[in-house]
Each structure stands twice: as C-alpha cells, then as structure tokens.
Amino acid sequence: MKKMLAVFLTVMMLVALAGCGSSAPAANTGAKTETPATPAPAAKVRIALVLPATVDDMAWGQSMVEGLNAVKKSMGDDKVEVAISEKLGNAVDAGAAIRQYASQGYDIIFAHGSQFQSGRIHLSDRPL
Secondary structure, eight states: OHHHHHHHHHHHHHHHHHTTSOOOOOOOOSOOOOOOSSOOOOOOEEEEEEOSSOTTSSSHHHHHHHHHHHHHHHHOTTTEEEEEEOOOOSHHHHHHHHHHHHHTTOSEEEEOSGGGHHHHHHHHTSOO
C-alpha cells in the first residue's frame, strides 16, 4: 500500500512538472526572429515540503519525501530543487514556513497534512 502511494505521488508530481515545460513554438508568420546562439538553461522547479512529523515517520511524510526523491531522480538534480521543513505540527509555525517559502519564490509548496487546511485557506487569500 505504501509503495503504491509513493508511485502514485511520483506520477502526480511528474504530471505536474510536465506542465511547467515550455510550450510548442508558434507558427511561422514570416517575420524574421533572432535565435540565441546558446539556449538559456531551463530554470529549476523549486518545491517546498512542510511536514507535521519527520521525513522518516514511516507514514505520509516519508512517502512524500520518497516521491519527491523519485521526481528528482527522473527529472535530474539540475532541474528540481527540494526543500523540506519537518516537525511543524503547529499550524502557526507551518504557516510561517509556507509564507517564507512563498516569499523565496518556490514554485510548489506542499503543506502535507490535514492540520494545515485552515492555514492554507487563510494564506491563499493574502498577498505575499
């Protein structure tokens, strides 16, 4: 069951990250455009994970960490950055961590626990 959850989370992360890729080029309109000599490197997808317990809790937290590690392995360390905050069972502390990750420009922030629900709703309505 745990392995199936880890695989499911990995697949979901890959689907989410695939949406972050570049879109297909526009049709040629006849206008001359310059192409750069060397393409710019793709930006890293920055993912933050806020856990109520530890990364080795043999439950939700560990499954999520394993899923994120699988994403890093499949996408490459140069494409994905993961930051983890653990032992944040207190919603106030978790909210502070979420705000900090948002202000640092993280693309995806997981508050991995139902105890964070009210804080996530509150934070989603506020400007950074």
